[in-house]
Amino acid sequence: MPSELLQEDQPLPQGGTIRTWTLNRPEQRNAISQNLLAEMEGALSGLNPEQGIRGLIIQGSGPAFCAGADLKERASMSREDVDSFLNRMGRLFRQIETLSVPTLAAINGFCFGGGLEMALCADFRMASKEAQMGLTEASLGIIPGAGGTQRLPRIVGRAIATEMILSAERITAETALSRGLIREIADDAESLKLSASRWMQKVCENAPLSIVLARQAIEKGMEMSLEDGLKLERELYEKTLETEDRLEALKAFKEKRKPVFKGR
Known part of the structure; x- marks a missing residue:
């Protein structure tokens, strides 16, 4: 079959x-x-x-x-x-x-x-x-x-x-x-x-972790008040700050090339 x-x-x-x-x-x-x-x-x-x-x-x-x-x-x-x-x-x-x-x-x-x-x-x-x-x-x-x-x-x-x-x-x-x-x-x-x-x-082409966190912010935020949704957005934003992908994006911008994201 x-x-x-x-x-x-x-x-x-x-x-x-x-x-x-x-x-x-x-x-x-x-x-x-x-x-x-x-x-x-x-x-x-x-x-x-x-x-x-x-x-x-x-x-x-x-x-x-x-x-x-x-x-x-x-x-x-x-x-x-x-x-x-x-x-x-x-x-x-x-x-x-x-x-x-x-x-x-x-x-x-x-x-x-x-x-x-x-x-x-x-x-x-x-x-x-x-x-x-x-x-x-x-x-x-x-x-x-x-x-x-x-x-x-x-x-x-x-x-x-x-x-x-x-x-x-x-x-x-x-x-x-x-x-x-x-x-x-x-x-x-x-x-x-x-x-x-x-x-x-x-x-x-974009950072995998950014995609995951942005989707969470949108989906969960739709079920919240605007105030709570904004708090959630900030919490999820904070999670991106120490990622390797964020550092890679900054480095790629400085070097005038496309970033190579790893999802870390």
């Missing part, structure tokens, strides 16, 4: 690699099966900066990113199995969201339900111009169950998220861009791969 999750590493000029996950169920529009979920759970352990991983790109094979959960498989599952599946998927998405490396979802086609919920966990989202996306659960008699009702409003705002979820609307890449859901539109799937790679290379 072929793997339902393909993994590939792209070396970076400054050292380290960007890992790409490709959801590999093209005939099922990369719907999330129990096997695919298990493979993603297992692959998480390899996404460690100490092992040289600097970033993660998630994409789909064929004409889809991810159509959500595998509804054919779910039809044969018991209530207990469905609950277990949703709990596991929710944990997986939260782990992706809190990884110690930056993440990007390259949405190359259909992206519905749990597929969009997974993309919402990434730091960045890009799409091909033919992409369609939406939280369409209301049309199936359910609601988003893997974080969609919580993450979408935080990204696009309450009013737009309410419209999308209650209408089960399927939006185009152009609409997603206008709503701030994605940052860029590529002409086709191959152009999307190139754009995703270029963007992640740009992000990964």
Whole structure:
């Protein structure tokens, strides 16, 4: 049985690699099966900066990113199995969201339900111009169950998220861009791969520890008052002052060259 999750590493000029996950169920529009979920759970352990991983790109094979959960498989599952599946998927998405490396979802086609919920966990989202996306659960008699009702409003705002979820609307890449859901539109799937790679290379040129701490400041600060968020920012800033990477940046500036960061 072929793997339902393909993994590939792209070396970076400054050292380290960007890992790409490709959801590999093209005939099922990369719907999330129990096997695919298990493979993603297992692959998480390899996404460690100490092992040289600097970033993660998630994409789909064929004409889809991810159509959500595998509804054919779910039809044969018991209530207990469905609950277990949703709990596991929710944990997986939260782990992706809190990884110690930056993440990007390259949405190359259909992206519905749990597929969009997974993309919402990434730091960045890009799409091909033919992409369609939406939280369409209301049309199936359910609601988003893997974080969609919580993450979408935080990204696009309450009013737009309410419209999308209650209408089960399927939006185009152009609409997603206008709503701030994605940052860029590529002409086709191959152009999307190139754009995703270029963007992640740009992000990964920066100090790994700075990326980790900045993400913490943003995520945790969003749940605090402004005053508490500013205190948190200062605390995390202080952690950067004695790092080797900060000293390397100062040295590189003086020597008029690009810094070579080590994540220390």
